[in-house]
Amino acid sequence: MAILHLVLFRFKPEVSRGRRQAVLQEFMALSQKCKDESERPYIKSIRGGVECTAEVSSDHSHVFIVEFDSLQDREFYKNVDPIHAEFASRIIPLVSLTKMAVFEESDFVGI
Numbered sequence: 001m002a003i004l005h006l007v008l009f010r011f012k013p014e015v016s017r018g019r020r021q022a023v024l025q026e027f028m029a030l031s032q033k034c035k036d037e038s039e040r041p042y043i044k045s046i047r048g049g050v051e052c053t054a055e056v057s058s059d060h061s062h063v064f065i066v067e068f069d070s071l072q073d074r075e076f077y078k079n080v081d082p083i084h085a086e087f088a089s090r091i092i093p094l095v096s097l098t099k100m101a102v103f104e105e106s107d108f109v110g111i
Contacts (some may be wrong), residue, residue, distance in 0.1 A: 001106040002044060003068040005077070009095040023088055024048065027064055029035035034083050042073045059097045074102060 011020050031043040046065040051061050068074045077084050092098075 001107075003071050003074045004072055004103045004105055005066040006101045006102075006103070007064045007066070007098070008062070009098040010059060010061045011094060012096050015094045019094070021096060024062070026087060027091075029068075030046075030084060030087065034077060034081050036073070036076055036081075042076065042103065043071055044069065058100065071102075071104075 011023075016038055024054065028046055031046045034041065034043050036042045046060065046062075046064060046066050048064040050063075051058050066074075066077070068077065
């Protein structure tokens with residue numbers, strides 16, 4: 001089953017609309033830019049979205065789901081990949097209320 005890395009955040013109010021758009025597009029492009037040590041793209045997919053309902057109270061306005069084939073690929077992304085590290089270092093000052101979680105996808109059969 002896939003490994004799902006969830007990232008939830010809200011931009012700080014002083015971040016311009018144009019800057020927000022650039023960051024969101026850059027996040028979505030990581031699946032093509034990030035490559036492992038053998039130059040193989042290792043991010044299976046990235047999906048993103050914005051909060052769209054008042055029924056759910058959330059401190060986060062944006063969510064991304066980064067999908068990997070293995071926990072080892074996710075660990076490479078988090079701890080080794082220089083493309084991701086450089087991107088993360090630039091986005092961290094622009095956002096607040098960041099939360100992350102890692103899940104192994106499951107169909108819950110036999111649990």
